[in-house]
Amino acid sequence: MSATPEIITVTLNPAIDRTVTIANFAAGTVNRVEQVQDHPGGKGVNVAVTLADAGHTVAATGFLGRENATSFEDLFARKGIADQFIRIAGRTRVGIKIIDPVQQQTTDINFPGPAPAPPDLDTLRARLTASPAPWVVLAGSLPTGVAPTLYRDLIGTLKAQGRNVVLDTSGEPLAAALAAAPRIIKPNIHELEALMGRPLPHRGAVIASAQELLAAGIGLVVISMGSAGALFVTSREAVRAVPPQVVARSTVGAGDAMVAGIVAAQARGYSLEATARLATAFAVDAISRVGAGLGDPATLADLGRHVAVSAVTSALR
Ligand SMILES: Nc1ncnc2c1ncn2[C@@H]1O[C@H](COP(=O)(O)OP(=O)(O)OP(=O)(O)O)[C@@H](O)[C@H]1O
Ligand SMILES: [Mg+2]
Incomplete structure (x- = not known):
């Protein structure tokens, strides 16, 4: 398989997104399925796929339910991602999305996921510390039954390495992980407001919050704001990246694509401006197409040229 991975992504609570098409869906009756599609997902999995498409050597770990791991295994094989997932008892959670093209409504049915046992968590720690990848991406929610301090503890161990x-x-x-000061975080504006415990009504307030987080030892804070773009803030500079106007075909995974772009750019040693441009191009590419993965290099380069990146000067803060 591939050489030593540059990046390992961690998805502790993956999900299979199952899209089911049913015309005139109705509760309390028999419904006939016209079409069904399974997409193995979860934030770290999406990040790994985008990074692999961008030409990086990637490994992916986390927990997969032993009983329904095939769709993930197929995806990793297709993308050349080193499969380092720990198989645990049970089934990976499934999210069913019933799409009714006639009534134009969707219905979601979400299953709970399996809970990893204490020995599974030990295996995860061992696998992560043994991985030679210099970059580690921790993405998404935690599975049921796991302490909210898990990310904090993992970051502490990994940083010491x-x-x-x-x-x-x-x-x-x-919130708990801030104490361990990861190198990069990418909250969206709502997640940042929840973290700070106050509304952030203008750019100055957002940058001030980012500076508080930087003071705690984080190296780069990226705040994404949907179609309004994102702010990239370090202790030395701040830039704003505004995406071009595109037809949004699927906004699912825009944030994950942006995380992949940030990691790709930083692993390549890009400047903050170039990081903002690449990350935004990846995100816009994700929303302008249905399905995971990255478009071709020419499309990405073109998107990158249409991202407006500007320095946020102290006067504007
Ligand atoms: N409608 C849109 N038009 C153009 N660009 C968009 C749009 N939505 C998102 N983006 C791009 O994607 C980036 C990330 O989007 P967003 O802030 O929605 O992330 P998120 O809330 O973390 O998403 P996710 O649900 O994937 O975690 C934005 O900074 C922007 O560059
Ligand atoms: Mg997000």
Whole structure:
């Protein structure tokens, strides 16, 4: 398989997104399925796929339910991603999305996921510390029954090994992880407001929050704001990246593609401006196409040229 991975992504709570098409879906009756499609997903899995498409050597770990791992295994084989997932008892959670093209409505049915046992968590720690990848991406929610401090503890261990840790999560796991100061975080504006415990109504307030996080030892804070773009803030500079107007075909995974772009750019040693441009191009590419993965290099380069990156000067803060 591939050479030593540059990046390992961690997905502790993956999901299979199952899209079911049923015309005139109705509760309490018999419904006939016209079409069904399974997409193995989860934030770290999406990040790994995008990075692999961008030409990086990637490994993926986390927990997969032993009983329904095939769709993930097929995906990793197709993308050349080293499969380092730990198989645990049970089934990976499935999210069923019933699409009714006639009534134009969708219905979601979400299953709970399996809970990893204490020995599974030990295996995860061992696998991560043994991985030679200099970049580690921790992404998504934690499975049921796991302490909210898990990310914090993993970051502490990985940082002591000199690894670069990127964290994309929300709520309590994010708040707890700040104490361990990951190298990069990418909250969206709502996640940042929840973290700070106050509304952030203008750019100055957002940058001030980012500076508080940088003071705690984080190296780069990226705040994404949907179609309004994103702010990239370090202790020395801040830039704003505004995406070109595109037809949004699927906004699912825009944040994951942006995380992949940030990691790719930083692993290549790009400047903050070039990082903002690449990350935004990846994100816009994700929303302008249905399905995971990255478009061709020419499309990406073209998108990158249409991203407006500007320095946020102290006067604008
Ligand atoms: N409608 C849109 N048009 C153009 N670009 C968009 C749009 N939505 C998102 N983006 C791009 O994707 C980036 C990330 O989007 P967003 O802030 O929605 O992430 P997120 O909330 O973390 O998403 P996710 O649900 O994938 O975690 C934005 O900074 C922007 O560059
Ligand atoms: Mg997100």
